[in-house]
Amino acid sequence: MVGVTAAAERRVARTSAGATALVAVAVAVALGLGTGTVDAVLIATLGAGLVGVGAWAFADDDPRLAVGSVATAAGAVALGGGVVLGLGDAPLVSVAVAVALLVVAVDAGPGFSWSGTREINHSLKRSAGVTAVAFALALLAHQGAFVAVATVLSGVWIAAVTDSALGGLVALAVEVTAVVLGFGALLPVLRRWAPVRARDRVAALSTYRVTPTDVPPWVWAGVIGGAIFTQFAGVPAWFAGVLDQLAPVGPVLATALSSVALHLLPAAVLCLFALVGLVETGRRLVVAWLGASPPRAVAHAGGGLVVSAGVLLTLAIPPVGGAVATRTGFGADSALGVGAAALVVVLVAMAALWVTLAATLLFSDTDFVPENRAGFALGGAALFVATLAIGVTGATAPLVFVGVAGAVLVVDLGGYAAELDATVAAGSETRRAEVVHVGASLLVGAGAVCAALFAAYVLVPLAPRAAVGTGPEWAPLLALVLALFATAAFLRLLAVDAAESGE
């Protein structure tokens, strides 16, 4: 066989692959109509299509990583939304149809392969990371964590300052020490942030840099001792008495030490230092997260960024956020809470997408299906399961027959496409053979449905009914099973006979 190199060029039999996808969508829509979940099926179809587009973008010779990432993440959201929408009416059908559409879409595109799926995995991992961070921030904001932390810190600080003159003095000592040490610690950061021309001037400030080891021990002892003494009830009072005896300076000093105004400047500087420290920490985390190839990392994370921002911004629109919050029971003022919950759904959808793709890939490595047909085989099987599910729950005969025929057609047409891809070289002309096979298979499928309908609506009503009580109840069931077994054995015999004849 002729080797084919480029992954994106692997798909030669595009006519039959496209026909397979169309049949899968048609069957899915039919099942949706039958179960009253057509809106969910249509959304899932959109999601599967987006994932297929993403797979193409990743498999291209010149991969469009950002496009692939956004399409994959958006597809995951749509697929998850479709499943969630259909869970109430027909849970099994919703899941099976979503899985079928997904795997058929990927197989009708570039197909499943370890190398081809690697990019999708990277994208889902990066996007999920971004979404998880967005979820955490939204949840913390929703819970008021940022405000609570600020409130607690400022409350402790004000209490320490205003409690007593000694407390104010110790707080001032702590603030000054923290400012001096913080300046020393952040000086390298500030130098790195400064424009190139100003770096030398910033570096010159290192003359004033103080490290914890530079601080004399008696300062540490004084600060720590003062902090401890403030905890004893008598010491602050004794200190206040001492200041009172130093009138008129003492009382003024006591008032100044206990007032917030004296501490505002060092507190503001410390807040600024904390902000710088937070930003620098964030920068380092981002650099570590970006890894060796920042453009690739950002492109892979594009889906998570777009989806997270899209969800949060959409829910931030008052009418939309309010409506969703009210409908989901979060309350009209909980748009951030709804956003956090929505991001959890997005994360779950991404995880489910990853699991489905990985399972299909593993399935393709088994002996149950030829290596390059796993998606189509699994898609056909999922549609078949969905059809069985609605059949058991009493769906109409035409719907069941169409579902079974569609499932078989997905396996056949998809298998044909995959087989053709593996046989001929990239760029080969195959359309005419494909049209013949697809047309014949569709005709046979239509004929099969007609035959089943004929049996259901003509032969069964005409069949003579046995009188009730003329035989055992299990007799018809046994007869049916035996008939099926006989048919299967007959067909198997035909196959064995053909093989042994050496044809």
Next chain:
Amino acid sequence: MERRTGRWEVGLLAAVVTGGVGALAGNTTLVLAATVGLTFAAYGYATRPPSTNVSVERTLSTATADPGETVRVSLEVRNDGDEAVPDLRLLDAPPRDLSVVEGAPSLATSLEPGETETAEYALAATRGDHEFGDPVVATRSVDGGTERRWTVDTDHALTVTSVLDSFPPADATVDYTGRVPTDRGGPGVEFHSVREYHPEDPPNRVDWNRFARTGQLRTIDFREHRAARVLVLVDERGGAERVREAGEADTVELGREAAGQIVDALLSWNNLVGVARMDTHIEYLEPDVGDAQRHRLRELLDDDVATPEHADRLAVLSDGPQKYVERLNGRLSESTQVVFVSPLLDDDAPAVAAGLRAHGHPVTVVTPDVTTAETPGGTVARIRRARRVESVREGGTRVVDWPVDEPLYTAVERAKRGWSA
């Protein structure tokens, strides 16, 4: 070979499962849905086996091509039977070492009786003899359930080579009649000069018109054509064994091929030609003429290890370029000119050329270019080689810079224009 693909067993499986589940659940609809699966399964056995009555014909745009030339291949398949072939797959087997640059060497189609279809593709020719494999044909029944596959015997080969018609030696000649024009007058066809008559001059060179006009005897001299004594020196040192891309000929192979073509061209013009292969030692064959010499030279150029019977093995005691020059100069007569075939991938090669020239031997350097600009290292090597070519040229040595994607004769023709300018 015929085989059943078993693609419709899925119909049987669907029938058994739907029927079984329907029976267990007491669901008539599901039981009847088995009809759908059974219909598909029956379809797989109801269709006729595919026809094998097809013929295949491969056509090449040329059986011999120059390196780098695009060779078009057409593979025509015809349905010679009376019934349609619903699914026919044709896979050609182009030579493994040639890459398909256009089209595809396969197709899948369906054919009506008497109908033909063609797969067309193009190959990028690289040096060597390339055998095509036998195309594979597979026909299938309309349901795809039965496949017949066989190979079609074909006998196609593509020879990619180039032939050098002439290689002009430098002006230095010897006293043998040849085809190198000289500045000396004598017998020949091209007018050179008129001189005083000598009694031994043949009558057919006397200027009888002048004698009739003036009564004085004068003799016409024509431009003499002499033979050249040429040593083709092939640089096969370890450092010269470079290859541009995996699978392509390395510089030693290219050098030997260039030497072979030059030897043929020079011998066909009655020159005395010898060959020396320069490696850790020198395999040397004295210049001579004739078919026997052509055979000996071929033997030396084709032989990889042993020293052929007529060649001498000259030991080179150290690696320096001067040692090569001294060793060779000891064997070369004064009038011998040298065609030095070297990739010029190190600084010793230009030194050898300059040394031979310094000893009075006109030197022509033929240098296959195997450098590539696709990697940083390759770019550096290319720049260095270009500088060596330039320095050799500036030293007054004739240079044939040979991009190996094109035939040698093209490079020689291009270089000749520069020499005459």
